Amino acid sequence: MGRKKVLAVVHTVTYGKRLLEILSLLETDFRLQVVFTAPPHDFGDDVPAFLARLGSVVLPWDQVPRMAFDLALAAGPRGVQFIDAPLITLPHGANYLKRVTSGADAGVAGLRRQDLLPGGRMPAAIGVAHRADLRDLARACPEALHLAQVVGDPVHDRITASLPLRAAYRRALGLAEGQKLVVAVSTWGAHSSFGRFDALLPRLIGELPRPHYRTALLVHPNVWAGHGAYQVRSWLARCEQQGIGIVPPEADWRSVLIAADRIIGDHGSVTLYGTLTGAPLLLAASPAQEINPSSPAAELAARAPALSPTHPLVDQLDYVARVYRHEEYAGIRSRITSEPGRFNRNMRTLMYRVLGVGEPAHEPSPLPLPAPLPLAPWASGRGEASA
Template sequence: MSLLMPDADRRPAVPLRLDVERWATFRIRRRVLAVVHTVTSAQRLLEAVRLLEGDPRIQTVFTMANDVFNDGVERFLENIRALVVPWSQAVHTRFDLALAASHGGLHELSVPVVVLPHGASYNKRISAPGGPRGRGTAAREVYGLGRQWLVRDGMVVPAAIALAHEQDRIRLGRLCPEALPVAEVVGDPCHDRVAASLPHRAQYRRALGARPGQELVLVCSTWGPDSLLGRQWDLLARLAAELPREEFRIVVMLHSHVWNAHSEWHIRSAFAGLARAGVALVSQHAEWAGAVVAADHIVGDHGSVALYGTMTGARILTAGSPDTDLDPGSPMAELRALAPRIHRGRSLRRQLRGTSAAYRAADYARIASRLSSEPGRFASLMRALIYRALRLRAPSAPTPPEHAAPPVTVRYGAP
């Protein structure tokens, strides 16, 4: 697999300035551009960028690509103290490699790009804005695997496509066969993080305020009007009213797009009454894997979090919109077909108990096995891919996957 673009396909590039050449202390041999579209993709992208830690030969520069969900990206990059260049400069600057976890604008770069998935597998069918030659809307395709995301002017844009599972390679072959030569299965970093976190379940439960004997109900909502929050906001109040506090601890976790689109102030305001009713809210700045490991029950929609719950033994209930936008062959479609849906007219406590009674570990293990065909190996395989693309020898072996930090909940002041 070649990770170098032919010279004819490169647009003229200029050296990166910022006084790096004149004042640099480290002898920089390679420069990597991390392309950030959204906070969600930035979090996934950091899993790859951090594989370069401990190597002063490589300078990582971040840029923000245009995206409708750019809200929060600038603050995210400021918080990680990244070296950032504007997109207008990045597209005309010479780098040795780019990394991205989304697809918008990548064809504008004059550098080989490695693309990672931005969530668990490839589940949603959506249309890119503007069909062929800008006429209307393109047909719906699986995001990240269809031609409209990977091909531009007859050429495959990514120099490498990092996949989590061999099944993803098979699906890519059906949807965009010309991209198969640049596909490489490297596993899933979030799968490995959840797996490494399983022995620390008791610690995560304490961090979320679950007392011994309490069952922890984790409610997970993605973004948008078809999400759990968008369709069934009243479900949170029902859970708080119907589940006895001495038996259940209710915790809510929201997609980063919800926080960034509405502001932390708005969300704190919206959840103030629920907080007084005993419902906890996971901070947008916290790691999410620990909350998934801590849960006895997960009530989720079509977001990725519920999929990782298939690894933990949690009993899963589904909510949100009908599944018309899901790829029928995706892991999420399989989970949504297996897990019971929340019914408005029935006792929530009985529904939780019914899910526990009907739980079959083998069914959920089958879905969990679709998240990564290289369990525990993302760090080593992705690192090898990056260094091969950079034509550098990696300085040392990567560390094993680390467990997640304990989750942090939003504080509302003194009770």
């Protein structure tokens, strides 16, 4: 039986997670064979282990240019111009939030010509999340505009579909009735909130009274890849000893975010997705020089309260809960996607159109997220959490 060959190009763990969301739309189709490859990337050291856990067929990158495929999927541009296949590219996070301000690569990440037309190659399609992205794309790289397809955002749709399971996720994390979960979120880079964790972590450990609060850390996989898991865990060792949950880079962070009562974040995608959950937000970092000024991250930075170094942390968390109004963030949430709930349908249609075969005869509805693993237990001698 001849099968169509689909190649998933996994540069980093973050890119790989986004592609797995998309590849799930091809499940159960015996007409297709999915294989993976891992091009060289500065933050790609953890990719071989990530792919090994999948049990996937992994093609050596140096062999890929000598092969042909019926479809290739990529969430990043490096090396994809060498692939012999119709290529669909997609963003690996929410919208186009970050900008590069120096050097030859200056511009909004994801909207630069080298991102959209890698090596000068025209892909088969460029998937975007929102109609407003078309305006930005036309300004940044007008020759690529005709390739753009508004498909929506898979993370938005999975989080939204899973919100009714919040209580189940909290039970899975081991939270007691009435406990407040504070989730500290960081993107990567010198100006991320991780760059301020040396000041924030002692406050999370020392100022949040037990057993009323639990804390979890969501650190971008690029931080783990860039510094190495040993180093990151060394920096966070005191947190683990004190019962703070450290979500590993391979884990699904979305259910943890849904379970949060408060989110301390920055200008990254995870913080923006946090606006979907109803949890009040406190920004530990919002560097103007790294934020696309026309993005929803810029609007969030202008609206959300900022973490103060001088006021007690508990008072600040109580304050954001008092002043937070979920409806006031509706405009920010609406900028994540202009196709809410329709990513699976739109993306599957696009892929099968490129493949040249008919879609399966069933609705590709977003599935609820799996339950998270329990948070780390309390440190020895401090007692288990109780109501």
